[in-house]
Amino acid sequence: MVDEPLVLGIETSCDETGVGVVRGHTLLADAIASSVDEHARFGGVVPEVASRAHLEAMTPTVGRALTEAGVRFDDLDAIAVTAGPGLAGALMVGVAAAKAYALALGKPLYGVNHLAAHVAVDQLEHGPLPKPCVALLVSGGHSSLLLVPDVAADVRPLGATVDDAAGEAFDKVARVLGLPFPGGPHIDRAARDGRPDAVAFPRGKYDDGTYDFSFSGLKTAVARWIEARERSGEPVPVADVAASFQEAVVDVLVKKAIDVCRDNDVADLLVGGGVAANSRLRTLAAERCAAAGVRLRVPRPKLCTDNGAMVAALGAVLVTAGAP
Ligand code: KG4
Numbered sequence: 001m002v003d004e005p006l007v008l009g010i011e012t013s014c015d016e017t018g019v020g021v022v023r024g025h026t027l028l029a030d031a032i033a034s035s036v037d038e039h040a041r042f043g044g045v046v047p048e049v050a051s052r053a054h055l056e057a058m059t060p061t062v063g064r065a066l067t068e069a070g071v072r073f074d075d076l077d078a079i080a081v082t083a084g085p086g087l088a089g090a091l092m093v094g095v096a097a098a099k100a101y102a103l104a105l106g107k108p109l110y111g112v113n114h115l116a117a118h119v120a121v122d123q124l125e126h127g128p129l130p131k132p133c134v135a136l137l138v139s140g141g142h143s144s145l146l147l148v149p150d151v152a153a154d155v156r157p158l159g160a161t162v163d164d165a166a167g168e169a170f171d172k173v174a175r176v177l178g179l180p181f182p183g184g185p186h187i188d189r190a191a192r193d194g195r196p197d198a199v200a201f202p203r204g205k206y207d208d209g210t211y212d213f214s215f216s217g218l219k220t221a222v223a224r225w226i227e228a229r230e231r232s233g234e235p236v237p238v239a240d241v242a243a244s245f246q247e248a249v250v251d252v253l254v255k256k257a258i259d260v261c262r263d264n265d266v267a268d269l270l271v272g273g274g275v276a277a278n279s280r281l282r283t284l285a286a287e288r289c290a291a292a293g294v295r296l297r298v299p300r301p302k303l304c305t306d307n308g309a310m311v312a313a314l315g316a317v318l319v320t321a322g323a324p
Pocket residue numbers: 014138139140141142166167168170171182183184185188273274275276277278279304305306
């Protein structure tokens with residue numbers, strides 16, 4: 001068992017080639033190469049384009065991370081890599097690279113769960129995780145609610161999206177509003193000048209007794225509303241639509257996250273994933289957590305989006321826990 005293990009983490013589940021280096025709970029390097037610009041004209045991530053970009057970015061990004069951390073390959077105690085969930089071809093590039101490094105260096109290799117890594121990363125900013133905690137993970141690829149008694153050994157998925165991920169809904173609605181990809185930050189910005197109650201958009205699965213989410217009905221409702229508006233020849237009030245759509249997403253995300261805390265008697269909620277950068281989600285989560293007596297932890301945006309540091313952080317937890 002190593003107390004403060006030095007771990008290199010590799011993340012390639014989507015469009016970010018992330019390589020991080022951590023020592024225990026201390027972040028030493030967080031190098032990222034993103035292929036997001038190559039996907040922009042398609043309005044979403046194209047798996048084959050992402051895989052090829054990972055291949056090109058892998059070696060230079062590993063090199064940058066080691067330089068930034070001021071460590072050498074030989075110093076590492078372990079290599080960690082995202083094993084899933086994610087795009088199969090993209091994951092394969094990261095796993096192949098990690099296996100090669102581990103084998104060449106004679107270091108142990110840890111294949112880690114991407115969602116658990118989104119939870120573990122918070123330790124780099126806010127210290128050890130409370131046990132248990134609840135995690136709401138929202139990004140372009142996932143919308144999940146997890147009960148986390150122990151991030152090293154016991155992560156229980158309680159709910160997930162049954163269709164579109166929250167970030168995917170932001171991206172698709174941005175597209176119909178004529179905003180660039182990825183749409184989340186643009187909707188967030190546009191919504192600041194709009195009224196969240198301007199249009200009563202549906203809140204899918206709000207009170208259905210599950211911890212699952214559904215955003216495709218909402219996305220369709222927004223598209224229909226805009227079409228009807230355009231047919232009538234009236235201008236589309238972009239700020240109002242953005243604010244009303246955003247409110248519908250955020251309302252249901254926060255409601256179900258607090259439900260999980262209450263139902264399981266858990267006093268700590270962690271919010272992660274790219275959508276955690278959303279200003280309204282942060283505000284509403286803070287308000288409702290305060291009202292419910294729940295402590296809220298949200299890592300800084302760079303740690304919320306996919307990155308290698310989160311994989312290294314979870315790897316370090318596993319090494320410390322003596323995981324095989
Ligand atoms: O975690 P991430 O970088 O990658 C994955 O999808 O796994 O998340 C990207 C997603 C995109 O869908 C993007 O539109 C969304 O996060 N996003 C936001 C905001 N910033 C990024 N959604 C809403 N509001 C934001 N401020």
